[in-house]
Amino acid sequence: MPRNTEATKGDRPRQRRSPAQLREAILRAAEAEYCAFGFSGATTAAIAARAQTTETQIFRYFASKADLFREAIQRPLDQHLQAFMAASPAAGAAPREQQARSYIAELQDFIQQHQRMFLSLIVAETGKDGDVPGMGGVDALHAYFARGAEVVRRRTGGEDKLPPELMVRISFAAVLGCVLFKDWLYPDGMADDAAIRAAMTRFVMDGIYADAAV
Structure with a gap:
């Protein structure tokens, strides 16, 4: 380029x-x-x-190139994620599956909207520059994981075989990878966007609730 x-x-x-x-x-x-x-x-x-x-x-x-990176990439993405969480209540009156489907779809949209920032942070993460913590510098992401784990714990009765803290991170990574690397993962003609999004939603929901207490 x-x-x-x-x-x-x-x-x-x-x-x-x-x-x-x-x-x-x-x-x-x-x-x-x-x-x-x-x-x-x-x-x-x-x-x-x-x-x-x-x-x-x-x-x-x-003060430095790293400081400019934090102000141009990390801080705006942190603010975007905070706004996303504020606009997405943790629970509501709708049935659990409907809420989950809606939330996962919103997360896919959010990542797609800010995918260039996410990719830039991933590249910075792989470089392991001491001044640029990459994804670890997005404070709101830690809050997102904590809230997600608490929601899962409440909905599954708190008797999961796998820690909710682990499951929400795996689910987020799955959605992130499918959005950022869609062109590489899904060759032309394999599936349209709607089919990919539906499969991603089903995968995340099945994974989160697979070990729930019956």
Whole structure:
């Protein structure tokens, strides 16, 4: 994928931007570069070019490349996940299976909507950079797992053969992998999106409640 290397001088007059506007432009440019090339592949020079500013200006607002990654990728995804949990009540009046189907479908939509951020964090995780904790830096994800485990424990009577804390993580990983790697996992003609989503929902539900107390 070619980088955005357009010249920032001489092409057209640059409009004066407020500090807040410049910071936002840097964040949007960083998000695009990190999502396209990962933490290691993105450079502050490319981010500066995309934001139509300089590397010096970047480091006026962000202490390091890792700090910029946290502000451009980890913190926004953390906020998105918090909003997702707030909009998805843990329980309701609808039947259990209907609630589960609806929630799993919403989770698939959420991951698909933010898949570039998730992929960028996964790449950062594999790089094991000490300054960039990858998925571990998304605090809301820990809250998501804790709430999910509690919901499962209540619905299964608390007598599961496998710990709910483990099952919710496996279920999340299954949905995450199926969404992020859909093109690789499912060749053309194998199944349409509706069939894949239905199979994913059934798989997660069967897994979560397979060891429930009868």
